[in-house]
Amino acid sequence: MKIEMTHIAKSFGSNQVLKDINLTLNSGEVHALMGENGAGKSTLMNVLTGLFPATGGQISIDGETKSFANPKEAELFGISFIHQEMNSWPDMTVLENLFLGREIKRAGGLLNNKEMKARAKDAFKQLGVNIPLDTLIGTLSVGQQQMIEIAKSFLANLKILIMDEPTAALTERETNRLFAVIETLKAKGVGIVYISHRMEEIFKVSQFVTVMRDGQIIDTKPTAETNVDELVRKMVGREITDYYPRKDTPIGDVIFSVSHLNSAGGLFEDISFEVRAGEILAFSGLMGAGRTEVMRAIFGIDKLKSGTVTLNGKQLRIRKPVDAIRHGIGFLTEDRKTEGLILDFSIRENVVLPKKDSFVRRGLYNAKAAAIFVRDLINRLSVKATSDEQLVSDLSGGNQQKVVMAKWVGISPKVLILDEPTRGVDVGAKREIYELMNELAGRGVAIVMVSSDLPEVLGISDRIIVMHEGTIAGQLPGKGATQEQVMQLATLGE
Amino acid sequence: QTGLGTADNASSAAKKSPSELSIGVSISTTNNPYFVSMDEAIQAMAKKNGTKVTVADAQNDASTQLNNVQNFVSQNVDAILVNPVDSDSIVPAIKSANNAGIPVIAMDRGANGGTVLSTVASDNVEAGKMAAQAVAKAFGNDAKVLELSGTPGASSTIDRGNGFNNEAKKLGLDVVSSQSANFDRTTALNTTQNMLQANKDVKAIFAQNDEMALGAMKAVQASGQEIGIFGIDGESETHTAIKNGTVTATVAQQPAKIGQMALQAAYDHFNGKKVEKTINSPIYLVTKDNADEYQW
Amino acid sequence: MKSLGNLSKRFSSLTTLAALVILMVIITFINPNFFTANNLLNLLLQVTANGFIAFGMTFVILTGGIDLSVGAILALSSALAAGMIGAGMPLPLAVFLCLVIGAFLGAVNGFFIAYGKMAPFIVTLATQMAYRGLTLVFTNGNPLTNKMDGFFLAFIGQGYLFGIPFPVIIMIIAFALLFVLLHKTSFGKSVYALGGNEKAAYIAGVQSNRVKVAIYTISGAMSALSGLVITSRLSSATPQAGSGYEMFAIAAVVLGGTSLMGGKGRLTGTMIGVLIIGVLNNGLNIIGVSAFWQQVVEGVVILVAVLIDVLRNRKSLRM
């Protein structure tokens, strides 16, 4: 199959998001799509698969002009799209999720569960996934859900597979398995569009790479003929030399510590650690190691069975998030869509939320002061938006992430917990986030970062704690540690 | 100056012929054949005489009724016929008409305050009493009786209930159970079935209106028992049932006549005639013997 | 090993079932007349009216919608059917047309909700008023009883088969058909999908507009069926029939564990919810609780039943 997109344009209202795009995709090759947050990658693929109508240009498939009325039509035609944001039903089972909209029926119209189960097991086998088919999706981790999304596309008649940041929630192990699958698919003649902000992945899997910027295609090249620096230059329009900026601010005394934390739900045991002012402490580990759960419990979202949390020598009693916030603890959650943002609200209303009480004068809320505060923040974080009153739902994924970041930076935290802070964020923006972290550290903030991105963990942390199945497996210094050392602790030699 | 005039029923109102009159009619609810009949009779009579009438439905809500009456007052109608949702809470509505000097005639239910030109009504307490007497007469003074009451809190529920129960006590009737069926036929069907499960040897059922009596009738038929059924209202369907022997008796009121008499009172008032302070619309017992005589 | 998901689903129906049993035991304890074969059959007969509507409502609520017009559809379709019968139409045809009319009135709701993108609450509140008003206009506020006692019609509501009231048999059949539709077909999966995540459903190719029109059509048809049974039981169609039934149906669905947010719930739960409400109505009558207290008791029992269910769920989440 050969897809040719010519002169594609797309605008939302007066906001022109895609301009004169020309791109060709072929069976049997992996074509990487790169670009800053908001460059238009997801939108282009949504136009291709019929979620949005194009406002200009045309698409032809194997020489014939084609435009899909909806994603289903594209899927029936052989084009599957694993979306950046998960499209699942938390209260339905894995099996139901896999086959929604493409159920297999017996003669007479009734569902053929047996056949569906068999096919699902087959797809899982190829992906090396082992999740019972009658588990509710909502009880799975984000990474597991992502694997289910990938498995879905295996069940369709697959000619072209679009993957929009499939690894953003995956750890090393799942990522490697995914790459193996991509190789098999490629060998079977499936064409793949691979969208990712992780540079090393692009060079591992793709044959061609296209760089987009501001809704336009800057260049398409065989991957072998380019390098990281060139790609980055084309993406951001300037040179970036060090991806992980140097941090040379001094590290102070211990300001935050937890000891002997035990989860009420049995998700982790006997967790103790401390963080110093100005320190960036990274938490690494495999999917499901319990890192997120530890942070949620500290912040008062989940219940603790026992353990103490101490800030500046004072033992804290945190029953719910507002207590943590009042003590100057911020927490950027892993799932920005359901826990980090109110999607239908403006940037301003989102950013101001945890700090709103501080804009109250004599009982009344000072909207003007809040607006100035928010504008400063989003300028600092270079959020790409038409104004601070733009709805968050209309922002690109990476810019949404920056909004969540702005929200927590805004409370001037003493301790900032970041769970996957650069998930889905482009190289340029990542750097900005790292710089921001450094700056905060420089001001004496203690930062705890949970990350599944190993190079990031090694690149910016002062110290690394590795978790394994709900316990702390060990510690490593940030500088000088190697991927192998981290992985060994994470798997405990499994 | 008419305001004062109406107070002592002197006919000092400016003379107007029926075709010159504009009259507001406030009905408690048109969700009930009884009041529909009243409404239709008024409209038909008004049409014949060229009177302009506007009818408002209070949907059984006292404050909606107050609003309706005040709308009439602000439109400066010549007279208001009002069928109160409730005899107490109608008082301010009547007073506001009084203040504007607009004569008010109460229909079916009285008003416990304010000044009305006339009240055209049949007595609900009396109706309940009459039903109790009919039960005793047909089944003896010690008969076991079930009572189906109307919408809790409605004035007709209260009055009919009081009339019936006081008289029943006096006569010695054994009212074994009383449950509400909201003046509703379907509810009455189920409620009666349930009450029959719990109570044996029931001789008669008293329903506070005919809709419930007709529902009870169905329940009794389904149970295969022989039980007398007594209603209040005199719906045409009940007449048929009485003739067929499936309902024993009903205390008939005459909603159409009440409406006509009220409108006539308004005509008389503007014709310079003296209007009686209370006009009694008679109630009477409909049994197999007289079921053909009167229908709404 | 059985998965947690499935276990919890089963438990959910179980707590409600437990609530039902406890309620029945208490009532029987107070008045043994409650627990007789005769009364239990009675009870089943009495719950049919709410049952039909609640089954349809389950579909609606599963998509995250609501249907406040069910009672008005019940009244309007019954009245029109009674009118046709009065005008001499053969009974089976009138009965059939009654269901068609109910389905049509439901489809009108669905149309506004799906294609007009309007909130189900407000659409069905507006059509509730409009349909009820039309019923009153058509009947002129009077019950219709003319020629309503032909055998065919009477049998629907008053007949018995093997000693079981015929409406109960219709209810069992309706339940079975709708159960299969909801749990064993791709249409059923679409219903859950719409309620769970409408955007994802769209991407997965669920034709949300059609599904919405279909579920409101089902709800309308079930309301008409309920109306038929009532009309037949009373041998007359009253313009006020079905007033307030929407609340009982919704209460039954929620008592049965279906989430008002959509996407979660089962038809078996609804059946239990319907029975709880039926037992309450029947039992409180039999015990002889006064009309005033009856409302208080019903409110409290509903509150407690839902509370128990929530507490159980919370515990199971912590496990």
Add this chain to the structure above:
Amino acid sequence: MKSLGNLSKRFSSLTTLAALVILMVIITFINPNFFTANNLLNLLLQVTANGFIAFGMTFVILTGGIDLSVGAILALSSALAAGMIGAGMPLPLAVFLCLVIGAFLGAVNGFFIAYGKMAPFIVTLATQMAYRGLTLVFTNGNPLTNKMDGFFLAFIGQGYLFGIPFPVIIMIIAFALLFVLLHKTSFGKSVYALGGNEKAAYIAGVQSNRVKVAIYTISGAMSALSGLVITSRLSSATPQAGSGYEMFAIAAVVLGGTSLMGGKGRLTGTMIGVLIIGVLNNGLNIIGVSAFWQQVVEGVVILVAVLIDVLRNRKSLRM
């Protein structure tokens, strides 16, 4: 440059306002008696009862909740106040306690919803029944009229200040206070945030349980206030007062552009919605539309008004 967000917010109120104006023009055209100072004052007076409730309901709906118990709270708080007055309590104290009772009954709802994690629909449906039942028990089904015509009480519902009915003045004050609370305080931000995304709001430090209890308390207090005005206007507290008012209040809120999903809407919109419903009731009376058709017309007008709003919104999305 003014932002799109704000503009669209204003437009939203504008379409509804346009609907209101058109409605008034049509009615005046049919019967000029509608547009007289006297009738317009009347109209304002008449909408107060629904206004108070709808203001409170706006808070509830903004959090994605619903309050079906408003009418029952209205009746129960009025009845208890009337009982206290009858027992000789000084009027101002009884009036104050009436509001406290309303707030308390609302808080009970809020408590179950927040701490019991129960669906607002079912909680308030259950308390609707329970509160109404308690009202009947307390009043024994009779209206309470004893000592209900003291000047203080009478003035609340029947007084005039500068030619304006006093309830209208209370309504304006209540509107202003609630407007400030909703749009100019941190509490108001929490209300919106809860409706927008409860989880995200909770994690951002919104005390979801407290806010919920607070909004249902407001709703309860506003219902009691509405009850006070009605009781004063009628010089009596009837046990059936307020039946069905929840639907009018919800309709007003939704007509005013507030989303039943929560998070989106304005109090000014609700005021316009209240006026639309008031104009409909008053205008159809004055035109003399028959009671049966009145319901049909109201249903259709509500449908059309919401439809226009949806269409306008859709167009603005396309721009």
